[in-house]
Amino acid sequence: MTPKKQQWLQVVGHAGNFHVGDYGTLLKRFCKEEQQCYLRLMEDTLRPFVPAYHGVVQQDKQDYNVIDNLLTHFDSPAIMDCKMGSRTYLEKELLVARERPQPRKDMYEKMVAVDPEAPTDQERAQKAVLKTRYMQWRETLSSTATLGFRIEGFRKTNGECLTNFKRTKSKEQVMEALDNYVASSTQIVWGYLTRLKQLREALETSDFFRTHEVVGSSLLFVHDWTGRTGIWMIDFGKAAALPPHLTCDHRTPWVEGNREDGYLWGLDNFIDILDNMLSLT
Ligand SMILES: Nc1ncnc2c1ncn2[C@@H]1O[C@H](COP(=O)(O)OP(=O)(O)OP(=O)(O)O)[C@@H](O)[C@H]1O
Ligand SMILES: O=P(O)(O)O[C@@H]1[C@H](O)[C@H](O)[C@@H](OP(=O)(O)O)[C@H](OP(=O)(O)O)[C@H]1O
Numbered sequence: 713m714t715p716k717k718q719q720w721l722q723v724v725g726h727a728g729n730f731h732v733g734d735y736g737t738l739l740k741r742f743c744k745e746e747q748q749c750y751l752r753l754m755e756d757t758l759r760p761f762v763p764a765y766h767g768v769v770q771q772d773k774q775d776y777n778v779i780d781n782l783l784t785h786f787d788s789p790a791i792m793d794c795k796m797g798s799r800t801y802l803e804k805e806l807l808v809a810r811e812r813p814q815p816r817k818d819m820y821e822k823m824v825a826v827d828p829e830a831p832t833d834q835e836r837a838q839k840a841v842l843k844t845r846y847m848q849w850r851e852t853l854s855s856t857a858t859l860g861f862r863i864e865g866f867r868k869t870n871g872e873c874l875t876n877f878k879r880t881k882s883k884e885q886v887m888e889a890l891d892n893y894v895a896s897s898t899q900i901v902w903g904y905l906t907r908l909k910q911l912r913e914a915l916e917t918s919d920f921f922r923t924h925e926v927v928g929s930s931l932l933f934v935h936d937w938t939g940r941t942g943i944w945m946i947d948f949g950k951a952a953a954l955p956p957h958l959t960c961d962h963r964t965p966w967v968e969g970n971r972e973d974g975y976l977w978g979l980d981n982f983i984d985i986l987d988n989m990l991s992l993t
Contacts, residue, residue: 904986928951
């Protein structure tokens with residue numbers, strides 16, 4: 713019997729990294745660091761909060777990590793990607809930027825498209841910016857630096873896609889965007905809030921979480937017209953294992969060297985915001 717072709721769509725993230733696999737799976741372009749994370753996560757308390765990992769396959773000479781397609785059990789779902797944490801680049805990337813700076817023209821173009829005043833004189837002369845500088849600018853322009861997470865984009869149940877959140881920064885702006893995403897449904901907000909609280913409990917007891925710097929990872933929110941909701945952690949391409957003498961509590965503010973990423977602080981703020989939305993109804 714031929715397996716049913718699965719539904720999948722991507723709202724944000726690098727284009728061309730994914731293929732739809734068989735039996736409710738997705739193939740994501742292979743990344744060794746991400747594979748290491750998934751292998752550990754399959755043995756961790758976080759397992760119910762990440763897509764199941766099914767190993768590596770090769771297609772047209774390219775390797776892929778095979779993971780569950782989280783949209784499988786939804787009917788024309790709404791999907792939202794929120795990047796977690798107060799820092800979106802690794803400490804390692806800062807060191808590389810200092811030792812071997814490689815200013816990027818594409819990031820300069822993306823920066824001036826949003827704010828022509830943002831580049832320094834030197835950046836303007838070079839028409840290029842360092843990646844870490846671009847990432848820091850994105851963090852302070854959005855809610856990453858002040859709330860510990862940001863909305864990257866979403867698709868609503870009516871099919872409308874919104875990805876213009878680079879300047880969505882204040883609590884009020886975030887709440888307005890979230891309300892738009894859930895089409896003002898308190899039932900959906902309640903479902904997401906319950907799941908986020910469960911996730912927080914799992915994170916607080918997770919060995920994986922205590923021993924990794926989790927940067928650039930997202931929460932994928934999914935719901936559909938039936939009222940079904942789900943949230944999963946995705947994108948572990950930049951989650952890095954800490955050296956044995958170090959752990960992270962994910963709430964302590966970052967200073968270079970402590971590897972803290974603000975993930976749990978961001979989750980606390982997210983939970984407060986959803987709580988607030990419910991209390992306003
Ligand atoms: N397991 C999954 N099930 C369903 N959709 C997924 C899954 N993993 C990723 N996606 C979709 O693909 C998008 C991009 O995913 P992801 O962040 O893993 O890719 P990426 O190429 O590493 O992105 P980035 O540009 O942030 O590095 C997500 O926002 C989501 O819409
Ligand atoms: O959202 P934007 O403004 O388009 O910026 C991108 C975003 O920050 C991605 O997370 C990042 O990939 P990584 O997280 O994998 O570093 C990418 O870097 P890249 O261009 O070097 O891939 C940036 O260009």
